[in-house]
Amino acid sequence: MTRTKNDAEAQPTPCESEHLRHEASVVPALPRQLTPKMRVFRSLPQRNLRMIGPWCFVDHFGPVPVADYQQFDVAPHPHIGLQTITWLISGQLLHQDSLGYEQPLIAKELNLMTAGRGISHAEVAAPHVSDPLHGLQLWAALPESNEQTTPRFDHYKELPQFAIGDAQATLIVGDYENGDRRYHSPALQFHPLLALQLQTPRVAVSQLHLEKQFEYGLYVVSGRLDCLGKTIQSHQLLFLGSGRDRLTVELAADTLLLVLGGEPFAKPVHIWWNFVSSQPERIERAQQEWNAGHERFGQVANYRGERLLAPELTAKIKE
Numbered sequence: 001m002t003r004t005k006n007d008a009e010a011q012p013t014p015c016e017s018e019h020l021r022h023e024a025s026v027v028p029a030l031p032r033q034l035t036p037k038m039r040v041f042r043s044l045p046q047r048n049l050r051m052i053g054p055w056c057f058v059d060h061f062g063p064v065p066v067a068d069y070q071q072f073d074v075a076p077h078p079h080i081g082l083q084t085i086t087w088l089i090s091g092q093l094l095h096q097d098s099l100g101y102e103q104p105l106i107a108k109e110l111n112l113m114t115a116g117r118g119i120s121h122a123e124v125a126a127p128h129v130s131d132p133l134h135g136l137q138l139w140a141a142l143p144e145s146n147e148q149t150t151p152r153f154d155h156y157k158e159l160p161q162f163a164i165g166d167a168q169a170t171l172i173v174g175d176y177e178n179g180d181r182r183y184h185s186p187a188l189q190f191h192p193l194l195a196l197q198l199q200t201p202r203v204a205v206s207q208l209h210l211e212k213q214f215e216y217g218l219y220v221v222s223g224r225l226d227c228l229g230k231t232i233q234s235h236q237l238l239f240l241g242s243g244r245d246r247l248t249v250e251l252a253a254d255t256l257l258l259v260l261g262g263e264p265f266a267k268p269v270h271i272w273w274n275f276v277s278s279q280p281e282r283i284e285r286a287q288q289e290w291n292a293g294h295e296r297f298g299q300v301a302n303y304r305g306e307r308l309l310a311p312e313l314t315a316k317i318k319e
Contacts, residue, residue, distance in 0.1 A: 026232055027043065027049050027237045027238075027239055028236050029042055029219075032059075038061060038064055039061075042058065043059075051215075052215050052239065052260050053214060053263055053265075054191045054193050055141075055193070055217070056139050056140070056269060057137070057271070058138055058237075058260070060219070060235065061133070061137070062090075062091070062133045063132040064091075064133040064134070072125040072133065074122055075303070075306060075308045076122045077122075077308040078115075078118060078119065078297045079120070079121070079274050080115050080118050081269070081275065082142055083114050084112075084113045084137070084138070085111070085136075085172070086111045087110065087136045089221065089256065090131045090135075091133035092104065092128075092133075093126060093133070095121060096122045097122075097153055098119055098301075101153045101155075102302060103155045104126055108159070108170065110155070111153075112156065113153050113154075114149065114153070115142075115151055116142070116152070118286065119151035119153075120297045120299070122300050124303075140191070140193060140262070144267075146190045147282070156186055159171055159185055162181075164198065164207070165206030165207055166206060167199060167206045167251055168200065171184075172197060173194065174189060174193050174194035174196070176194065176209065191262065191265075192263045194214065195259070195260055197258055198258075198259060200251050200253070200254075201253060204250075204251045205250050205251075206251070207246055207247070207248050208249060210245050210246055211245070211261065212242065213263055214261040215242045215261060215263075216242070216259065216260065217259075217261070218232070218238040218260075219236075219238075220232050220233060220234050220235070220236055222234050222256045223251060223255025223257070225238065225255065226252075227247065227248070242264070272287075273311060287313055
């Protein structure tokens with residue numbers, strides 16, 4: 001998906017890690033109207049929390065009734081310097097990109113797009129939708145040494161699933177140590193990070209294993225989380241900072257929780273519209289070249305319609 005023109009600041013916002021913060025805090029997601037019939041809740045970035053490790057963007061959308069997303073259509077738009085994840089809880093979408101991929105996406109399967117030096121893609125409703133659209137859009141910034149990597153697209157039909165205490169976990173990205181076993185997601189990664197879904201139909205208590213050098217955030221997609229003396233409701237995120245090696249969580253019945261973590265970057269990245277980079281001039285160049293139709297972003301060949309243009313930068317990007 002793409003950020004709307006209203007979301008794009010006049011110049012890129014530095015997204016700085018909060019790795020020196022250790023006291024847990026509750027961060028409400030901010031509502032944004034993406035289309036007349038589709039609202040998203042944005043946890044990252046916002047004024048008081050810009051990144052969690054390399055994670056720099058988290059949108060939660062839906063559930064959207066079938067009748068309201070049958071015409072869902074996000075026109076071709078570009079990305080640089082990041083990996084995007086579309087993670088569906090229900091519904092059906094179709095990914096199309098400038099590398100020639102057309103990949104249906106359903107719940108529990110992972111679409112992972114690595115933008116690198118430049119890619120463009122569109123997301124539309126699948127030809128025959130039958131379930132409400134509900135899911136998350138995640139962006140992980142690429143480390144500076146990999147920002148210009150070759151763009152690619154990967155689809156993973158199967159991901160590790162296992163129990164953590166009384167809840168069921170799906171390891172989307174990264175590694176997770178669970179007792180005497182270590183699970184590994186096949187998803188391509190360029191920096192130490194974690195995305196894990198925890199779900200339970202009944203009241204559950206689980207102890208999460210954490211890496212001390214990671215920052216963590218726990219986003220409640222639905223249900224309720226009780227942790228560290230705090231109650232976190234749906235559309236809220238519990239930011240933990242770093243320095244912890246375990247955490248006990250209590251989940252209410254019918255709770256779905258997203259656990260995000262990763263090593264913080266040594267220096268901040270900049271995010272503007274759909275572009276992420278440690279170097280502001282790369283964002284400026286990407287904006288100019290996309291609007292000029294530069295070949296670096298290719299074309300989404302089978303999309304029928306006009307591509308999105310990048311809004312104008314009204315001021316030079318500051319370091």
